[in-house]
Amino acid sequence: MGEEGNKETSAKASLVYPLVKYSELSDELQSEISELCVTACEKYANDNSDAAKMVKEGLEQRTGPGWHVIVGPGFGFEISYELKNILYMYFGGNTGVLLWKCS
Numbered sequence: 707m708g709e710e711g712n713k714e715t716s717a718k719a720s721l722v723y724p725l726v727k728y729s730e731l732s733d734e735l736q737s738e739i740s741e742l743c744v745t746a747c748e749k750y751a752n753d754n755s756d757a758a759k760m761v762k763e764g765l766e767q768r769t770g771p772g773w774h775v776i777v778g779p780g781f782g783f784e785i786s787y788e789l790k791n792i793l794y795m796y797f798g799g800n801t802g803v804l805l806w807k808c809s
Contacts, residue, residue: 724803728794739765739793739805747777747797754778754801761805769807776804 724740731739742764743757750757758777765773776783779800785792791807 722798725796726793727796728792730790730792732790735769736793738768740795743777743795743803743805744797747801747803751798761803765805772807772809774806774808776802778802 722744724744726736726740729736739761743761746757746760746764750760754777758775761777762773762775765775772788774785779802781802781804783804785804785806785808787806787808792805794802794804796802
């Protein structure tokens with residue numbers, strides 16, 4: 707029983723870290739933006755629109771305008787984007803975050 711409890715605890719703990727599925731960002735920017743996404747998803751856990759707005763505003767302050775952000779539990783996508791300006795990640799197990807820059 708103790709072993710099962712440890713597995714469950716470690717499984718829950720692993721869900722609080724971002725899982726980057728695809729990125730063309732520099733390592734430094736990816737790390738910064740991943741932290742911003744985690745903060746937004748935790749702060750607005752019940753409102754994906756506000757989480758997306760927080761991420762977009764933070765991105766545009768840091769790197770300039772032209773960013774698009776989607777936050778939600780399920781979506782497909784086909785987009786055009788500027789090279790080296792895309793990040794697709796998951797947070798909390800099932801919340802997807804997609805952000806890209808398009809001029």
